[in-house]
Amino acid sequence: MQIQIxxxxxxxxxxxxxxxxxxxxxxxxxxxxxxxxxxxAILFLPVAGFVAWLLFGPRDK
Known part of the structure; x- marks a missing residue:
């Protein structure tokens, strides 16, 4: 079960x-x-890079 999660x-x-x-x-x-x-940042820090991108990344809209 642990491996699946x-x-x-x-x-x-x-x-x-x-x-x-x-x-x-x-x-x-x-x-x-x-x-x-x-x-x-996203490649070398997958979780932290993604979260940082969500919070501080560019907004095209």
Whole structure:
């Protein structure tokens, strides 16, 4: 049971990170340097990078 819960949590984090990466790459208001920083933060700190992107990331709307 523990392996299934851990695997599910990892899959959710992976999906959230892919969603964040796609949005960073497609962002029109963000400079190239800022995009690189966001991408590195999301890749190297998957949970913290995603949460930071949710709170402080660019808003295209």
């Amino acid at each position: 851990t695997g599910l949590f990892g899959l959710i984090i992976l999906i959230a990170d892919i969603y964040a990466l796609i949005n960073v790459v497609q962002s029109r208001r963000t400079s190239t340097g800022a995009k690189v920083v966001w991408i590195l």
